[in-house]
Amino acid sequence: MAHCSSCSAPLPQDSIHCAYCGSRNDTDLAGVHYYTTHELESERVCPRCTIKLKTIDLNVNGRFFIERCDECFGLFFDPNELEALLEATVTNVFVINRSQLDSINTLKKSEYGVSYIKCPVCSTIMNRVNFGVKSGVIIDRCREHGVWLDGGELGHLFEWMKAGGKLLQQQREDEQRKQELRELERGKRQQGAQSASGGSYTDDSGFDLFGGSARNSDPDLFDIVVKAARFFLK
Ligand SMILES: [Zn+2]
Ligand SMILES: [Zn+2]
Ligand SMILES: [Zn+2]
Numbered sequence: 001m002a003h004c005s006s007c008s009a010p011l012p013q014d015s016i017h018c019a020y021c022g023s024r025n026d027t028d029l030a031g032v033h034y035y036t037t038h039e040l041e042s043e044r045v046c047p048r049c050t051i052k053l054k055t056i057d058l059n060v061n062g063r064f065f066i067e068r069c070d071e072c073f074g075l076f077f078d079p080n081e082l083e084a085l086l087e088a089t090v091t092n093v094f095v096i097n098r099s100q101l102d103s104i105n106t107l108k109k110s111e112y113g114v115s116y117i118k119c120p121v122c123s124t125i126m127n128r129v130n131f132g133v134k135s136g137v138i139i140d141r142c143r144e145h146g147v148w149l150d151g152g153e154l155g156h157l158f159e160w161m162k163a164g165g166k167l168l169q170q171q172r173e174d175e176q177r178k179q180e181l182r183e184l185e186r187g188k189r190q191q192g193a194q195s196a197s198g199g200s201y202t203d204d205s206g207f208d209l210f211g212g213s214a215r216n217s218d219p220d221l222f223d224i225v226v227k228a229a230r231f232f233l234k
Contacts, residue, residue, distance in 0.1 A: 002027045014107045016073065016152040026073045028154035029058070047117035047126075047140070047148060048072045060088045067120065073151030076120050082147055086161050096164035096171070104160050105134040112150060121145040133169040135160040
């Protein structure tokens with residue numbers, strides 16, 4: 001359990017706010033052991049506090065720069081950086097702990113509620129996107145520049161990874177891919193059946209020929225009936 005850095009009281013599981021002294025705690029990077037802060041001021045601005053973000057180096061697989069806000073401890077990742085950090089930090093997970101994932105999914109409540117914030121780089125309103133299956137974290141994403149995590153959300157995603165959330169997601173994606181393949185196969189079979197029935201149209205024209213010959217025989221039959229009738233009427 002994480003403890004408040006100011007008063008050492010245990011922190012609520014779903015929050016970075018200390019219930020005792022009210023201070024905000026930076027719990028996110030506890031999972032990243034060797035990060036160093038370069039404290040470089042970046043041109044990027046915190047979408048919550050509108051102050052400049054600081055650049056920090058997480059030292060994951062070499063240099064790994066992200067931006068952090070000193071006020072709210074929100075983090076900004078360039079495209080694909082968040083996934084790379086999760087992959088590099090949480091390893092050796094082979095089991096999906098579904099009950100844990102369920103509690104992780106319901107635990108996370110954003111302290112900001114439903115709000116739309118601006119991209120720290122281009123200031124356009126970011127999209128709210130569910131991160132992964134059952135993570136309970138809604139990230140803010142600018143397609144071009146990256147994703148914003150509010151304070152506490154990265155730690156939450158680490159927990160999600162450890163509980164096998166990524167595995168569950170991969171499973172779902174695999175199932176989806178298989179389903180798509182099955183549908184593709186079914187589509188092909190239907191097409192095949194259609195072209196086969198297209199082949200049977202030639203059979204139909206065969207029937208037509210037969211039908212034609214049958215029609216041709218009709219007058220013969222008529223002739224016979226007429227002749228027979230004439231014979232009996234004589
Ligand atoms: Zn405290
Ligand atoms: Zn901030
Ligand atoms: Zn942007």
